[in-house]
Amino acid sequence: MRFIDEYRDAAAVQQFARALTALVTRPWTIMEVCGGQTHAIIKFGVDELLPREVTLVHGPGCPVCVTPVEIIDQAIAIASLPHVIFCSFGDMLRVPGTQKDLFSVKAAGGDVRMVYSPLDAVNLARAHPERQVVFFAVGFETTAPANAMAVARARRLGLKNFSVLVSHVLVPPAMEAILSSPSNRVQGFLAAGHVCAVMGYHEYPPLAAKYRVPIVVTGFEPLDIMQGIFMCVKQLEEGRHEVENQYARSVRYEGNRPAQQLMQEVFEVVPRQWRGIGEIPRSGLGLRAEYQEFDAARRFGVTYLAAAESPECISGLVLQGVRKPSECPAFGTRCTPEHPLGATMVSSEGACAAYYRYRRPARPAAPSPSP
Amino acid sequence: MCLAVPGKIVSVAENDTGARMGKVDFGGIAKEVSLDFVPEAGVGDYVIVHVGFALSKVDPEEARQVFEYLKQMGELSELHESSPPPASS
Numbered sequence: 001m002r003f004i005d006e007y008r009d010a011a012a013v014q015q016f017a018r019a020l021t022a023l024v025t026r027p028w029t030i031m032e033v034c035g036g037q038t039h040a041i042i043k044f045g046v047d048e049l050l051p052r053e054v055t056l057v058h059g060p061g062c063p064v065c066v067t068p069v070e071i072i073d074q075a076i077a078i079a080s081l082p083h084v085i086f087c088s089f090g091d092m093l094r095v096p097g098t099q100k101d102l103f104s105v106k107a108a109g110g111d112v113r114m115v116y117s118p119l120d121a122v123n124l125a126r127a128h129p130e131r132q133v134v135f136f137a138v139g140f141e142t143t144a145p146a147n148a149m150a151v152a153r154a155r156r157l158g159l160k161n162f163s164v165l166v167s168h169v170l171v172p173p174a175m176e177a178i179l180s181s182p183s184n185r186v187q188g189f190l191a192a193g194h195v196c197a198v199m200g201y202h203e204y205p206p207l208a209a210k211y212r213v214p215i216v217v218t219g220f221e222p223l224d225i226m227q228g229i230f231m232c233v234k235q236l237e238e239g240r241h242e243v244e245n246q247y248a249r250s251v252r253y254e255g256n257r258p259a260q261q262l263m264q265e266v267f268e269v270v271p272r273q274w275r276g277i278g279e280i281p282r283s284g285l286g287l288r289a290e291y292q293e294f295d296a297a298r299r300f301g302v303t304y305l306a307a308a309e310s311p312e313c314i315s316g317l318v319l320q321g322v323r324k325p326s327e328c329p330a331f332g333t334r335c336t337p338e339h340p341l342g343a344t345m346v347s348s349e350g351a352c353a354a355y356y357r358y359r360r361p362a363r364p365a366a367p368s369p370s371p
Numbered sequence: 372m373c374l375a376v377p378g379k380i381v382s383v384a385e386n387d388t389g390a391r392m393g394k395v396d397f398g399g400i401a402k403e404v405s406l407d408f409v410p411e412a413g414v415g416d417y418v419i420v421h422v423g424f425a426l427s428k429v430d431p432e433e434a435r436q437v438f439e440y441l442k443q444m445g446e447l448s449e450l451h452e453s454s455p456p457p458a459s460s
Contacts, residue, residue: 001377001397001398002377002379002417003377003417003429003434004376004377006438007437012438012441015441015444015445016441019444034373035372035373036372036373036374061373062372063372064372089372089422091372116422116423117422117423117424118422118423119405119423120423138372139372139373140372140373142372142373142375142421142426143372143373143421143422145408145424145426146405146421146422146423146424149405149407149424153388153390156388157388192373194373194374194375194419194421194426195373197375197419197426197427198426220374223437224437227437227440246437248430248433248436249429249430249431249433249434249436250377250419250426250427250429250430251427252427256408256409256426256427258407258408258409258410259408259426262408347372349372
């Protein structure tokens, strides 16, 4: 497929790897923020092509992973109601709440449906006026415009049986939380390309300047990621800390204005709990007061339930790039995708699940790529 | 979650809710996609699609840049290889 196949060209990727090996003189630690990039890196083995000086750590960019247990429990409570059709992206269904997951609600007879787009949920609400249709609105800035459109369209259509359970998160505040942590070891960032396709990248220069880190907006194919790493390391070697755009074929500086306008009309910035990390100020989106009638948590009166994480799970440290999945004693033994202890093992974009799928049995020490 | 894939717009129409929809071809699989966020995109353009919405138009000029970059790097390294090695380092 055009704009995919050519960015998976092995010879081109290896050319970048050789150039990177020639360029690097010191050890550097770079974080890719987006779970989609984490998945691609492990799937295509991009990390195994890197010179040993370059360490990639995986960031908190998987909305499935960072959605708090409390919200999952709210989703389960709503989905269990007899008159509700609960709609979600597929990867949320297996995330464990305190007691169970959405799949087990479905197995017990609940009407839980996997949808491709939030508009599918709006169409279900139109088709079933006698039922309450709830959409689980999670995601980063990439997904927020679609969810905003679903709410705006439901309002325009006068739908009284559609609502959303919102747990939206924002990327730049999470990056700042990582950079400002005393245990931070990230020296450069690959910023998430599709988040930037929506938001642009005007939010990043202040971060790059304040923390003196290069930030390279990067795409999702192996060649994109390799070039993003190359650009980031080049800056580090040259002592620069600027914002650069590797993914210019899809990302403009100002982002997508119509999408941003609709997001701002429907949502406002709120503090948000991140699973495994805790509360980050101004790091989420919630419905504006004008759209409160579409708030499922309010409509169904699901109360805030305090929930405890597995004490054994280190997903919070994995999400912050402090630990690698394979450093967890439970990895691949007591914690697997079938029986996950924490969310990073659940979602295919979670770092633990990517390692489990592509890097098992754990190699004692990854063979260093030949120069 | 932020998975988005490029596809080619093959037709554009308005649906019953007044939304601007496009039929987008993803290497043989066609899907109805909202074009509300990319008013500048039309038939023949490639767009990046996420959960049923086109989020940006792919710029073919920019898409070539990564290969230009590689070509230049290749020429540079050939230049280095063909030049005599430095006397000392």
